[in-house]
Amino acid sequence: MTNATRILDQLLELAVVLQQDMSRAFEGTGLTTARTHLLWELHRMGPSTQRALAGVLQVSARNVSGLVDALEGAGYVQRQPHPGDRRAFLVTLTGRGEQVTTRMEAEHQELARQLVTGLGSERTGALEEGLAHVLQRLHGLVAEASAGGSGAG
Amino acid sequence: MTNATRILDQLLELAVVLQQDMSRAFEGTGLTTARTHLLWELHRMGPSTQRALAGVLQVSARNVSGLVDALEGAGYVQRQPHPGDRRAFLVTLTGRGEQVTTRMEAEHQELARQLVTGLGSERTGALEEGLAHVLQRLHGLVAEASAGGSGAG
DNA sequence: TATTGTTATACTCTATAACTATA
């Protein structure tokens, strides 16, 4: 196994670990990955139509309807009439929704802080620089592949 | 936004990009992430019972039944009688299954090779070292969180 | 009595198509 393969394997394992940790954090909250993703975008964008949410989440309008139903039922968001377009809703975070997204943001930053604790600043700098290059390469490779390359999965 | 947060965000974005690329590679093959995961483990483990697969995949036995049904229907695997335990099957890769997993392995290594092309060896070394530390930290943090910490999601 | 895998049932995420209300 090459060093390059080992790097890629570590990155994939990292993705799995982060996902598992997130799922575990959801237990008992009524939240899931998809619902939390919507909540998170709402936190970033402010009150939005379901159409806009479907756009940023890259899912169908129908799917957003279901996610908003669930989040509304659990008290995280509310559908409010859209001023100026009676077809649409403005999905807004409730107090509970604000609370949970604000807390998620804090925990995200705390995880990031802990992540680099113990890494010297020189090493952290190298990691940042390396990751930037990895991302750049990956975007290029994926673009090539989707343009009709041989695939890389 | 801190540098640490920026690192974590890049890692998360990386996970998304890799996942999207994988999904795109599946189009038209009858494969999905879950089915491919099973196929991949079968490639690594050799012929296995569904129970064993449920164990390594960390899913229910029922779920494995469904995945094997789909993969058998698409011609990637076969259920063979287990010699010595008439309750169980040995799930084995067909020729087509061997072909696709072998190809996946090659593409995985090719992606890894392309990934580090253009990164100097010093930089690659720093990246490897940094990632090893990140993984180490993350495993620790996740272990703490699941042992009753405040969560980090 | 315990284990392997299935059937039964249910929930979530996802999609497309048809439809209503509004623009």
Added chain:
DNA sequence: TATAGTTATAGAGTATAACAATA
């Protein structure tokens, strides 16, 4: 005619519980 959202329908992944065959 086009757009926002819902209802209808469907498929995939996931789970638990009850059950059959076998250990």
